[in-house]
């Protein structure tokens with residue numbers, strides 16, 4: 001096994017970046033793959049990782065680590081090509097020359113971080129989560145306790161402090177919020193009239209990041225692709241909101257978090273998560289669902305429970321994954337699909353039934 005495997009996984013990631021709207025990373029990773037094949041500085045930096053499995057995201061660990069150096073001001077020659085640092089991408093060959101120079105100049109700094117999985121917190125997904133929360137608030141008119149599983153930096157625990165705009169001109173949320181999600185929803189809106197009051201914000205993650213520290217903020221920023229300015233704007237805005245609106249973030253698995261959960265009278269308990277289910281072993285998934293059912297059997301209209309999930313799922317066995325927003329409530333009905341989001345959130349196609 002081999003360099004060929006590594007070259008192939010980097011090329012796959014290059015294609016994925018192109019499809020997901022990062023021409024900068026598409027072109028860069030294409031050249032990284034070529035450099036690995038040729039035994040250049042990228043091959044030296046990635047030595048020892050030749051057989052890393054594709055899903056470990058080695059290519060994104062590499063780009064994230066280099067982006068971190070750019071944002072920290074340690075790679076000024078590359079920064080001139082990175083929109084995240086105020087630059088404008090030059091021709092692909094020029095960008096690659098600057099990237100390659102970072103690998104040559106900082107091999108130890110880059111290698112040190114390659115073992116850390118990319119850690120993102122996608123603020124755009126709040127478009128789906130908040131819309132779902134409005135459905136819950138419309139159904140149960142009492143204050144909400146939020147528990148987020150796999151919360152990362154916990155930024156979306158402040159989703160009620162963001163501004164959401166529908167293409168039809170309607171909007172929800174503080175007009176002066178530093179986070180504005182343009183084109184958040186398409187089709188019918190979620191119930192914008194619902195009175196939403198969030199009284200408790202609690203997140204758990206096996207590797208939580210503190211967005212209030214420069215280190216935590218830099219980590220979150222570094223894994224956003226540098227030419228995706230809208231995502232960066234949202235993230236920077238959410239870091240500002242997080243500094244003003246406290247939330248509790250603890251290191252715990254999803255299973256441990258729900259096992260210690262209890263319902264509270266006069267409060268709607270909402271357990272939500274986005275793009276984290278795929279990381280759980282089957283046994284942990286089953287344990288989480290079992291515990292939610294158990295809590296659901298104790299739920300009443302005075303202490304209801306809601307499970308809101310934004311996760312990639314197949315609508316049919318052979319169909320491609322869709323980022324589906326689902327809601328189940330106790331007391332209530334079976335799980336319903338409220339809408340279909342994009343991988344990074346907006347626009348969310350809202351379902352009329354939702």
Ligand SMILES: C[S@@+](CC[C@H](N)C(=O)[O-])C[C@H]1O[C@@H](n2cnc3c(N)ncnc32)[C@H](O)[C@@H]1O
Nearest residue numbers: 120121122150152205206207253254274276279
């Ligand atoms: C792709 S990130 C998504 C983060 C956030 N939910 C979002 O949508 O931006 C997946 C998160 O799940 C966390 N995670 C992975 N396994 C977990 C587990 N067993 N229990 C809790 N969190 C877990 C990871 O640490 C990571 O923060």
